[in-house]
Amino acid sequence: MGLLATLKSAAGTAAVLYTVPTGRSATVNLSACNAGQADARVRVAVGTGDAPPGSGWIEFDATLASSSVLERTAIALAAGERLFVQASTADVCFNAWGIEEVA
Known part of the structure; x- marks a missing residue:
């Protein structure tokens, strides 16, 4: 398991x-x-497109207190699927760790 991606959010x-x-x-x-x-x-x-699909949300406006962490584990994704993230402030850091396997 390794770090796959990291991103600091742009507000909204x-x-x-x-x-x-x-x-x-x-x-x-x-x-x-x-x-x-x-x-x-x-x-x-x-989702698979350039923007999050309306039916693809797995968290929606979950409140994340100052100095807190939200974790979601074991998100299974197929080839071409994308993980989209968004935060209401520019202070949230997103990190994805995982395992890639030959499909």
Whole structure:
């Protein structure tokens, strides 16, 4: 298991944290850490397009207190699937660890 991706959020903007390479599958653990002084709202989605699909949210405006961590484990992704993240402040750091395997 290794670090697959890391990203510091831009406030209010959804971004692709990680995309599974062609011919691979992945099992991913996600960590969102609020390094700011105020609470943040966090969103996480899985999809295949350029933006998070409306039906792909696995966290939606979850409150993340200052100095707190949100973790989601064992997110199973197929080739081409993307992990999208978003936070209401620019103080949230997202990290994805996991295992990629030949599909």
